[in-house]
Amino acid sequence: MIEVANVTKTYHAGRPNAYTAVDGVSLAIERGRLTVLKGPSGSGKTTLLSLVGCMARPSSGRIHLRGVKAAGLPAAGGALEITSLPERFLTEIRRATFGFIFQHFNLIKGVSTLENVMLPAYPLGGDPAALRRRAGELLERFGLSRHAREPIDRLSGGELQRVAIARALVNDPAVLIADEPTAHLDSHLSEAFMALMGTFKEGGRTLLIASHDPLVYDSPLVDATHELRDGRLCGKASA
Numbered sequence: 702m703i704e705v706a707n708v709t710k711t712y713h714a715g716r717p718n719a720y721t722a723v724d725g726v727s728l729a730i731e732r733g734r735l736t737v738l739k740g741p742s743g744s745g746k747t748t749l750l751s752l753v754g755c756m757a758r759p760s761s762g763r764i765h766l767r768g769v770k771a772a773g774l775p776a777a778g779g780a781l782e783i784t785s786l787p788e789r790f791l792t793e794i795r796r797a798t799f800g801f802i803f804q805h806f807n808l809i810k811g812v813s814t815l816e817n818v819m820l821p822a823y824p825l826g827g828d829p830a831a832l833r834r835r836a837g838e839l840l841e842r843f844g845l846s847r848h849a850r851e852p853i854d855r856l857s858g859g860e861l862q863r864v865a866i867a868r869a870l871v872n873d874p875a876v877l878i879a880d881e882p883t884a885h886l887d888s889h890l891s892e893a894f895m896a897l898m899g900t901f902k903e904g905g906r907t908l909l910i911a912s913h914d915p916l917v918y919d920s921p922l923v924d925a926t927h928e929l930r931d932g933r934l935c936g937k938a939s940a
């Protein structure tokens with residue numbers, strides 16, 4: 702579904718503080734599978750996630766997506782090369798294809814749980830009542846209904862993560878990307894998180910998780926693991 706070919710990302714290119722965070726990485730992310738990027742802090746995992754998820758562009762190399770839709774683009778039965786697309790297409794593909802669970806959740810304080818979940822759907826337009834219903838159903842599914850109208854500030858760490866997951870699902874994305882999702886969870890909640898990933902996989906979603914937590918990368922749910930060191934893939938992908 703996603704093919705990363707010889708991708709490099711250099712921050713501050715051409716300046717004295719230039720830094721290559723991802724260096725010549727090639728890998729394939731299969732549809733409906735759980736793929737893990739592992740590696741120590743600073744190895745380039747977040748950077749690679751942001752490139753795959755159309756949040757940033759590589760300095761060189763190509764990323765192809767298969768089976769994505771964007772208004773104004775020919776229906777892509779074949780592979781769509783995303784790295785050279787104009788910004789507005791990239792943004793549209795990102796919103797329609799990917800759901801993100803960020804390391805620090807990136808929820809908005811002072812805003813209700815329900816509104817936080819609804820936020821990624823606003824730019825897509827659509828019926829506000831239907832969106833509210835969808836967000837409400839997601840909160841119910843994750844046992845958060847009673848917090849719907851409360852600002853997220855009062856929620857526990859585990860609850861915040863479930864809100865972040867609900868928000869990632871609100872546009873019904875084909876691909877879920879999670880960055881160090883268990884970093885702030887105890888082992889019980891981490892296991893619950895992985896069990897949830899199992900249900901998403903069964904539901905046909907493609908999952909890409911960056912983690913240096915063995916509870917994640919050693920999970921039997923994982924189909925493929927790619928290890929990064931200093932921005933480069935090391936060893937062979939394990940499956």
Ligand SMILES: Nc1ncnc2c1ncn2[C@@H]1O[C@H](COP(=O)(O)OP(=O)(O)OP(=O)(O)O)[C@@H](O)[C@H]1O
Nearest residue numbers: 712713720722740741742743744745746747748749
């Ligand atoms: N916007 C940026 N500008 C400059 N350097 C950056 C930027 N973002 C990341 N880096 C650097 O790139 C390297 C890789 O960072 P990245 O966040 O991708 O690693 P990571 O493996 O996800 O680490 P962690 O697990 O700690 O989040 C780090 O040395 C980081 O300081």
